[in-house]
Amino acid sequence: MLTFKRFHECTLDEAVQAYNRGFEGYYFDQSKTADTLALKMGKEELSPLYSVLAFMNDEPVGIVLNGIWQRRGKKVAWNGGTGVAPAYRNQGIGRALMEETLRIYEEQEVELATLVAIRENEKAISLYKKMGFQLVDQSIFLEKKGKLRSLDDDRHSRYRIVHGIPHDVYQLPFWKNPVWDIQWQTIENKEALLVIDNEEQVIGYALYRRIFADDQSLATILLFHCEADPKCQDQAETIRYALAHVFAPLDVDCHRLTVNLPGSNLPVVTALQDAGFARMAEQVFMTKVLKQ
Incomplete structure (x- = not known):
């Protein structure tokens, strides 16, 4: 029974x-x-x-x-x-x-039910659809173990980085409020960085977390999100600059990976794959509206 x-x-x-x-x-x-x-x-x-x-x-x-x-x-x-x-x-x-x-x-x-499923798990996704859930987004997990080759050629001294907290990102006019942030808000010790141009405007950001080993050495860097202002002249350049600082120092042997990075964020996915990141898995994000 x-x-x-x-x-x-x-x-x-x-x-x-x-x-x-x-x-x-x-x-x-x-x-x-x-x-x-x-x-x-x-x-x-x-x-x-x-x-x-x-x-x-x-x-x-x-x-x-x-x-x-x-x-x-x-x-x-x-x-x-x-x-x-x-x-x-x-x-x-x-x-x-x-x-x-x-x-x-x-x-x-x-009011809103949410969940994720591994993209290859067709049986689970089929069940969730039968229960009224709809697929609203997809994410990708990428990883690189060991040292990392350059993400940015360091010519862009007109940019600078300001370190902050997630709240600083949430106030940006180009923050997209991605569906994944429902889960991200439960993550401890999340950090933020802002890319500032020579006119003192914020043109990009990243949300990430660093994890240290017992001996205080850098063990893992998790990237949750990275975006450039759509009005920015060179979004790819801005993103690579941000990523180079998220995953710094690049010559440190550690585990670097993305967590539920939106698969539609091609500039970030491309930059990381160019730097040697490999696909671990992909997930789908599903929701069901229970109350309007």
């Missing part, structure tokens, strides 16, 4: 078992311990009150992690992961989990 429990009604061991079984054989290793699952929930603002576990005859066989937030004046739900144990896939449990999730959203008066 299939039953559901909210995350907070289960033991942490049951939640870990449901998560690890649910994401077994996934495109990336998603295995978690009790500590790392709790850390994921906290960092990504996923709620034990709104997350759901599926049980088959008291055995945990599936999970949906949910967060409900206020974003841009709307009550938005984020599905942070849906997984079903391999032995129970293709038996309608994924659909039942989504139905239970949407029931919770309705109960909480959510």
Whole structure:
């Protein structure tokens, strides 16, 4: 018999078992311990009150992690992961989990439901479409391990960089309010940089995060977004200048990657691929309007 429990009604061991079984054989290793699952929930603002576990005859066989937030004046739900144990896939449990999730959203008066899926995961995307979700954007993950060759030829001394916080970017007239920012706002220690021209105008920006190892060496740089002002004369040049500073110092051996970079942002994708970045994966972003 299939039953559901909210995350907070289960033991942490049951939640870990449901998560690890649910994401077994996934495109990336998603295995978690009790500590790392709790850390994921906290960092990504996923709620034990709104997350759901599926049980088959008291055995945990599936999970949906949910967060409900206020974003841009709307009550938005984020599905942070849906997984079903391999032995129970293709038996309608994924659909039942989504139905239970949407029931919770309705109960909480959510206005917009959001989620992501790996682009190659056609079964999941098909299910979400049947549940009323629409594909609204695609993103790409690119990575480069090791040292990085030049992104910018450094001739553009007429530009300078100002380091700031994400709020500085959100105030720019050419900030596009991308759909992905619903998720980005849960990311800790995010940094911003602004590209300033010789007329003291902001002509570009980047949002990123640096992660340091225990010995304080630079381990990882995550790029979330990078744009140039559409009015800028040379957008490609501006973007390369910004990227060169995001991923600096280029001669440091570390892991550099993009996180849900909009696939339509061709100037950034091209610049990074020219610098040796390779494709890791692509995701689709899907939404369902629940209340107008």
